[in-house]
């Protein structure tokens with residue numbers, strides 16, 4: 263069989279587009295942060311990870327401009343060889359000081375950091391990796407790359423404890439967890455995890471992509487918010503969310519970071535983070551420390567929006583962060599909601615299996631301090647229209663088991679056969 267057979271016979275997106283339900287790769291022709299232009303229309307952006315709203319902050323923009331003037335547009339090589347800038351090292355030093363960690367290492371993307379670091383650490387001959395089923399794809403793929411091939415997936419911390427009890431020893435074990443789970447906005451029970459760590463003595467890797475810049479003192483993250491930073495052996499975070507840029511880093515002990523710096527293949531064999539992105543992340547880090555009102559505005563907006571959607575009847579899955587998931591259930595209905603929301607002027611993103619369990623599709627929204635009450639009220643008005651058009655089950659989603667759901671392709675087929683099907687979702 264032609265190895266490209268799957269590509270040439272792939273029709274799913276065409277089918278979903280024909281049914282008018284396709285929500286991916288929408289091209290933004292301009293952005294002001296909370297408002298973006300798509301297909302010539304201005305819509306409220308409620309689907310970003312711009313948690314501090316800093317992508318358009320004047321200091322951040324100025325720093326990116328200045329970096330282009332000083333260093334040019336790219337590093338044209340890996341940090342290992344020709345692409346290392348003093349700016350990368352300044353960012354690393356400032357992150358280490360901010361987090362009170364001995365050292366940090368900056369990568370060109372968060373995905374590359376997780377992939378490379380977890381892949382490398384998990385390649386020690388007797389390494390065992392424990393990874394939460396809800397973890398981000400980059401941790402999962404890092405574990406898949408690990409050459410020890412001993413990867414254990416846990417459902418929750420009770421399951422982790424059961425699995426740990428069966429291990430003959432634990433010093434070779436690395437537990438991987440997200441700090442804030444990206445779909446639900448739920449925060450990991452780090453107190454319980456830290457207690458398990460003290461009991462068993464494994465190493466802990468915390469992916470704080472959605473906690474850094476949001477939780478803790480001035481955004482120092484999930485572990486800081488609980489006073490548990492000392493229990494985390496390696497903390498990871500990205501610049502692509504609260505820090506309004508792109509890139510990622512890990513923070514830990516000096517010997518660990520030094521080993522990673524010389525051995526992680528996704529660092530050594532990939533071009534360095536561009537000057538603009540490095541400078542923007544550094545400037546965002548400064549704004550976080552200078553403007554405490556930023557966090558107040560963020561939490562005030564989160565509380566306003568969350569109260570609003572819950573009053574309309576949406577279930578928000580116990581989020582404690584600016585990620586406000588709206589539980590929809592049926593995958594077809596989630597696509598329909600997204601499309602209609604967009605038609606009414608609201609940019610949101612659907613999330614479905616495998617990001618969430620089958621039959622538990624959500625609309626993932628997030629709120630930033632750059633949104634005004636006018637933006638958020640406009641979003642609430644649209645969501646009110648939608649829930650009236652397509653009422654949702656009132657049951658607590660946590661009590662609903664995963665279902666065998668109609669997937670989006672089946673749903674699109676039905677809509678094409680019977681256009682009224684969409685209205686019955």
Ligand SMILES: Cc1ncc(COP(=O)(O)O)c(C=O)c1O
Pocket residue numbers: 371372373374376398400440444469471472500501502508509510
């Ligand atoms: C939990 C988590 N980890 C890692 C990443 C990867 O980060 P980046 O966007 O910097 O590649 C993301 C981004 O989606 C994420 O949500």
